Amino acid sequence: MNKYIFLAYRVLVPKPVRTILLKRKVRKKILSHFSSLPPDKINDEHREILDYLGNNPVSLFPYPFDSGYPPENVEVFLDKSNGMRYVLQDGKRLYFKKGWGSAKVRRAFAALSKEQDPACPHCYLSDDFPIGEDDVIADIGASEGNFSLSQIEKVKKIYLIDYDREWIKALEATFAPWKDKVEIITKYVSDADGGRNICLNTLLALKNDITFLKIDVEGFEQKVLNGAKEFLSGNMPLKIALCTYHKHSDEEIFTPLLEKYGFDIKFSHGYMIPLFDKKIKKPWLRRVVVRAARKK
Numbered sequence: 001m002n003k004y005i006f007l008a009y010r011v012l013v014p015k016p017v018r019t020i021l022l023k024r025k026v027r028k029k030i031l032s033h034f035s036s037l038p039p040d041k042i043n044d045e046h047r048e049i050l051d052y053l054g055n056n057p058v059s060l061f062p063y064p065f066d067s068g069y070p071p072e073n074v075e076v077f078l079d080k081s082n083g084m085r086y087v088l089q090d091g092k093r094l095y096f097k098k099g100w101g102s103a104k105v106r107r108a109f110a111a112l113s114k115e116q117d118p119a120c121p122h123c124y125l126s127d128d129f130p131i132g133e134d135d136v137i138a139d140i141g142a143s144e145g146n147f148s149l150s151q152i153e154k155v156k157k158i159y160l161i162d163y164d165r166e167w168i169k170a171l172e173a174t175f176a177p178w179k180d181k182v183e184i185i186t187k188y189v190s191d192a193d194g195g196r197n198i199c200l201n202t203l204l205a206l207k208n209d210i211t212f213l214k215i216d217v218e219g220f221e222q223k224v225l226n227g228a229k230e231f232l233s234g235n236m237p238l239k240i241a242l243c244t245y246h247k248h249s250d251e252e253i254f255t256p257l258l259e260k261y262g263f264d265i266k267f268s269h270g271y272m273i274p275l276f277d278k279k280i281k282k283p284w285l286r287r288v289v290v291r292a293a294r295k296k
Contacts, residue, residue, distance in 0.1 A: 027058040028276060030284045045270055049285065060272055061120055065129075071106040082173055094149055114144045116209040121270040121288035124214055124241035129266070129291040131155055131212055131239075138203070138210045140189045140224060141217040145171050148214075152178050159207055161185045163196055171236060184209075189217065189230040191226035199227030212239045219246035225257060232261040240292040247270050251287045263292040 032091050034042055034050055042050075053063045061102045079095070085102060086095045087109045096105045115122040124147060125131060135155045141147045143162040144167070152158060152175070160182060162173050168186055175182040190197040204210055215224055221243060225232070242261070244250040251267075258265050271285035 007113045022060040022275060026273065026280070028054055030058070030273070031281075033283055037126060046285075048186045049271060050221055050245060055165075058273055059121070061114065061122070062085045062273055063119060063187065063268075063270065065117050066114065066121045068117075069110040070241075071103075071110040074106040074109050076102040076105045079173070082169075084170060086173075086248045089146060089149055092149055092264060093174060094146055095143060095173040096144065097166040097170055105172065108144070109146075112144060116147065116150065119269075121268045121272055122215075122243075122245075123268060124289060124291075126268070126291065129239070129241075129293070135211045135239075136207075136209045137212045137214065138207070140200075140213060140215045142171060143167055145174050148182075149174060152182070155212075157183070157209065159183050159210065161187060161189055161203075163188045163230075189215075189224050189227070190218075190220070191223040200224055201228055201230045204228070211237060211240075216243045221246065222253065225254070232258075235262075238294045240290075241289065242290050242292065244290050245286040245288045247275060248277075248281060248286070251290075254290055256288065263294055265290050265292045267291070 019199075031050065031053060034046060049062045052064070056062070074087055078085050082098070084095045084098045085100060085105050086093045087105065088094070094109070096108065100108075114120060117123060118126070131137065131151055131154060133154060133156065137148060137155055137158045138149060138159045138160060138161060139145070139210075142148060143163040143164070145160060148158045148160060158181065160175070162168060162171070163186055165186070168184060171184055175184075185198075187198040187204070188196055189200055189203060191199055193199050194201050215221055215223060240258070242254060242258075244254055255265060256262055267287045268289040268291065270288070272288045273284060274280050274286055
């Protein structure tokens, strides 16, 4: 599309309408692509999505559970002592950035809850990939901290790692009841040390009790792994839940890399449709989380 026509389109066509048109376009492309393939090139997980798209519009997670998290069902509270809103997650307060209104919190928590539904490809854990009472978590890209909050009473310790100062304040409020087993590290985990950055090799040398890495850093997963080669090549027991959907090539890059370092890997069940990635391309489906465990 000509850039001037594109700009005019964005100005003249409301965003909700553009989203509907985008979803229709992507749905049509997915169905057309897979209908052109021979049957032996379509696996059971593909068929599951194609069956869903036969009767439903496209969504990030094209599965029946997707409609089970309406934001209007989320109850939001205001903590007047700090001016931050929070929701109750399994009876525990999960705080959000100061200044976020109730509607934004509802949408955010509904999306977070959906992502960790056991049937969702974005869920970090599974029955055969659990966390135990002796585990120490490094939550890299902690943001809201919902994952760590769900595990706080099960594990030995958690390191929450994020650089966004507004999230840090929310994390401090959320995890105040567990100060004895939570440490917040205000850094970006990257491929080098210095300033606001720390590489994973350095972090894991300083915090040598870590047994579980959750890595969800909005497309910077490659940098995190580049800064962890020394540690990954060791023999310490370790589990990694690593997001693979932010970039089209993540799956094909991370799979051989982790196997090279001696990890058994399994992907979460199913795929995600990265609707709003401008670089989305055939087959329009991406694996979401790789669960890696060091071979013993």
